[in-house]
Amino acid sequence: MHALRERILHDGRNLGRGILKVDSFLNHQVDPLLIDDCGRELASRFRRVGATKVLTAEISGIAPAVTTALHLRVPLVYARRSRPVTMPDQVLLTVAPSHTRGQMVELIVSPEYLLPHDRVLIVDDFLATGQTILGLARLAQAAGAAVVGVGAVIEKSFEGGREALTRLEVPVESLAIVTDMSGGRIVVA
């Protein structure tokens, strides 16, 4: 993913406190061709795990999860942060700390769309502390489904997420690894 790496280095902004602003192509404005390439690459890396569903968290996970699901030709489910009126009373719910919001947020999925036979590939925009992804894994497990992999567009390796995910015992793939943001730098491996 040379193009992604170049884009992070060219357009990414280090806002301090580990916050990487990639709003120009991933988190607010989306470059659909780049994100489609990301989805194609994630789909390729997980082709053999037999995923039946992609699971992500609203909001900024949706775009890369859509393109990954498109290339895997399986449905995508995005966990909601609040229960919409269309959701049944009985839901799958967990809480996870939001890195950028500095508070706990709810992750909610309808049990209609995560089933015991599902093999779930979790996809998100960032792998940072891994807490959102672990929350999504809890939702899948609560549904009786199997988590079969974790894919992220950008990993911040200095926040320990990959270590936190080892307990899942599944392959973890990220398309670009930011190894250092100290002193205003953005270093991409």
Added chain:
Amino acid sequence: MHALRERILHDGRNLGRGILKVDSFLNHQVDPLLIDDCGRELASRFRRVGATKVLTAEISGIAPAVTTALHLRVPLVYARRSRPVTMPDQVLLTVAPSHTRGQMVELIVSPEYLLPHDRVLIVDDFLATGQTILGLARLAQAAGAAVVGVGAVIEKSFEGGREALTRLEVPVESLAIVTDMSGGRIVVA
């Protein structure tokens, strides 16, 4: 869009009070192949308006807007409902009534990504009362950009959105038109 019509009739649920649940393929679980077809069709219908950007509102507008933007090969911007830490202090903000939430919600776009030369195609999952879309149009206009079209996956024609949008004086396209939900029915034109 025969496949979309069939899917609404087969999987849609009339929850009363005009609420059409399409969570199994559009709003919570996403069928990426169907939504890619929707994006391809919207892109085709608006090929000639010269859009430089697709604009939608989080959350459920993102999936069809991603696929539309992909087929038009232009960036997508999704308006946020709260200001993330990555956004500048000075933003474009408007409020619009949320049909399903029964309250006013904020729509926020960074002025970094809507520019005076932009020609904006607004895409959303639903065209109902049109209030969200009018809010997005106000954001584009506040940026000095031109709105050049409005595309929706599903229109509920009995909620008056199309009439509300006439003031924009742009082409309005929807891929499926639900004309009646009275008495528990779902009638798709």
